[in-house]
Amino acid sequence: MADEDDDLILSELDDEELVAQMFDDLYDGLKEEIEEGVNILLERGWEPYRILTEALVGGMTIVGKDFRDGILFVPEVLLAANAMKGGMSILKPLLAETGAPRMGKMVIGTVKGDIHDIGKNLVSMMMEGAGFEVVDLGINNAVEKYLEALETEQPDILGMSALLTTTMPYMKVVIDTMKEKGIRDDYIVLVGGAPLNEEFGKAIGADAYCRDAAVAVETAKDFVARKHNQMSAQA
Amino acid sequence: MTDALSALLADRDWLLADGATGTTLFNMGLQSGEPPELWNLDHPDRIRALYSGAVEAGSDLFLTNSFGGNASRLKLHDSQDRVGELNRAAAGIGREVADASGRKVVVAGSVGPTGEIMAPMGSLTHESAVEMFHEQAEALKEGGADVLWLETISSPDEYKAAAEAFGLADMPWVGTMSFDTAGRTMMGVTSADMVKMVGKLAHPPLAFGANCGTGSSDLLRTVLGFAAAAPERPIVAKGNAGIPKYVDGHIHYNGTPELMADYAVMARDAGATIIGGCCGTTPEHLVLMREALETRPPGPAPTLEQVTAALGEFSSADDGTGETTGPTRQRRGRRRG
Numbered sequence A: 001m002a003d004e005d006d007d008l009i010l011s012e013l014d015d016e017e018l019v020a021q022m023f024d025d026l027y028d029g030l031k032e033e034i035e036e037g038v039n040i041l042l043e044r045g046w047e048p049y050r051i052l053t054e055a056l057v058g059g060m061t062i063v064g065k066d067f068r069d070g071i072l073f074v075p076e077v078l079l080a081a082n083a084m085k086g087g088m089s090i091l092k093p094l095l096a097e098t099g100a101p102r103m104g105k106m107v108i109g110t111v112k113g114d115i116h117d118i119g120k121n122l123v124s125m126m127m128e129g130a131g132f133e134v135v136d137l138g139i140n141n142a143v144e145k146y147l148e149a150l151e152t153e154q155p156d157i158l159g160m161s162a163l164l165t166t167t168m169p170y171m172k173v174v175i176d177t178m179k180e181k182g183i184r185d186d187y188i189v190l191v192g193g194a195p196l197n198e199e200f201g202k203a204i205g206a207d208a209y210c211r212d213a214a215v216a217v218e219t220a221k222d223f224v225a226r227k228h229n230q231m232s233a234q235a
Numbered sequence B: 001m002t003d004a005l006s007a008l009l010a011d012r013d014w015l016l017a018d019g020a021t022g023t024t025l026f027n028m029g030l031q032s033g034e035p036p037e038l039w040n041l042d043h044p045d046r047i048r049a050l051y052s053g054a055v056e057a058g059s060d061l062f063l064t065n066s067f068g069g070n071a072s073r074l075k076l077h078d079s080q081d082r083v084g085e086l087n088r089a090a091a092g093i094g095r096e097v098a099d100a101s102g103r104k105v106v107v108a109g110s111v112g113p114t115g116e117i118m119a120p121m122g123s124l125t126h127e128s129a130v131e132m133f134h135e136q137a138e139a140l141k142e143g144g145a146d147v148l149w150l151e152t153i154s155s156p157d158e159y160k161a162a163a164e165a166f167g168l169a170d171m172p173w174v175g176t177m178s179f180d181t182a183g184r185t186m187m188g189v190t191s192a193d194m195v196k197m198v199g200k201l202a203h204p205p206l207a208f209g210a211n212c213g214t215g216s217s218d219l220l221r222t223v224l225g226f227a228a229a230a231p232e233r234p235i236v237a238k239g240n241a242g243i244p245k246y247v248d249g250h251i252h253y254n255g256t257p258e259l260m261a262d263y264a265v266m267a268r269d270a271g272a273t274i275i276g277g278c279c280g281t282t283p284e285h286l287v288l289m290r291e292a293l294e295t296r297p298p299g300p301a302p303t304l305e306q307v308t309a310a311l312g313e314f315s316s317a318d319d320g321t322g323e324t325t326g327p328t329r330q331r332r333g334r335r336r337g
Helices: A002-007 A015-027 A031-043 A048-068 A074-098 A118-129 A143-153 A170-180 A198-203 A213-234 B004-011 B022-027 B036-042 B044-056 B071-077 B080-099 B126-143 B156-168 B191-199 B216-228 B257-270 B283-295 B304-311
Strands: A104-110 A132-136 A157-161 A188-192 B061-063 B106-111 B147-153 B173-177 B207-212 B235-239 B244-247 B250-253 B272-277
Touching (some): A031 A048, A031 A074, A048 A213, A104 A118, A104 A143, A104 A213, A118 A188, A118 A213, A157 A170, A157 A213, A170 A188, A198 B244, B022 B036, B022 B250, B036 B044, B044 B283, B061 B080, B071 B080, B080 B106, B080 B126, B126 B147, B191 B216, B216 B257, B235 B257, B257 B272, B257 B283, B257 B304
Parallel strands (some): A104 A132, A157 A188, B173 B207
């Protein structure tokens, strides 16, 4: 096997083989190989958006599923995300030029007191990969910070993340403040993090709890579509 | 000289540890997102009440309010310069409560994770992790902690860095990891992996084990996994009192005191020596846990079926140990992984 491996030349693979190989390389966190694959597909005339969805997001979806199923763990997922980032940095400027379809906009951040941002970073990347514009507020966000970002960015979605049982109640503080200001229903609120569960998400007044990054993307798409339907029904 | 924990372990078949710190402090008015460690100086009376709650409920040891007391975590609240005073106070109050109890109670200086990802994947180097843990260790020692107590760790590298730091502080210690991701730690460590890792440390802990995670069933499966790997040192079981739910404006854990009493006995039968609770475990739970450990006779290790029948289903079908392996992806494998 090992001898064969060294002989693998990406540019000699046909499109289908190459994309399949890129799935594997993403899975193995091989950043340089992913960058090479993206460049080859660009040379072959693929639209940046097609490379993004078919090669990168397709590959990350497998990674996300295997993370969910306990086959991959955080170290592997971080490596895969890093490889994806390499591909994204080539595609991002091109996507902006070619005016790829915009799914919606999300403001995301880890709640006050919580610095654990692995999950949040993964969600950001997968959301971007799926065509959302993501404004990442980073870690340790107080309610004021979230509100300010909602005001200035006017996103469709607010995403909040917490890893600790001691910080997850803060999500409710943010949602309650949004209610007080009468702006809760202007946004889709998605929450996530290891100690949370669906019931908890509902009880604090979020629209949905997303158990992993792949679910977050699906849920976001679903809610944005519903929101658009509602708006056209009202109009 | 023998440390206080080793002395107790030599005397007794099991020890009751404490319950939740965060849950109890929230009930005293801590606001979510605020660092509990500041209370060691701002509200020492409340911290005294926290410790006394465990001691009066019958705990043989309790953890200090210093879980987030390392520079990396305190930095979030611009308190990174206060590691020394906050940890000294955490242990100092503990010393007073333990000494006034009239029996042998161990003050365990709690040390939690830095929250950072270690190099090469993340930015935290081994050296700076050791430095942070060492700083906290020295302060807990000065404050009067009998042992140090590392908890909720997911990365083996971070566990090793803490072990090294505690060696520098010349302190005996205990260290538990959180197995919250399909029966493994977030970083993929299985119960068997941990036994192996602990066995190789230059400054090994007095006891090792599992805390927090996702409910008490999973935690017992992990304890059974430790026991199956024939560890050389005592096992710690500190499970959550069930699953967190939001009820009437408060976080509530669905594990009743009666269930936690069953959990405690099953943990002992599974091979744990130091048994306590984690998130959601109140003094009320601890009282019944103590009573159960004192009155119910030891029995054979519970089977996985008995664990789920008593405490609820596991969060995942498999925990990465044993003959049966979980789902694996059929990869094309044209390159070496």
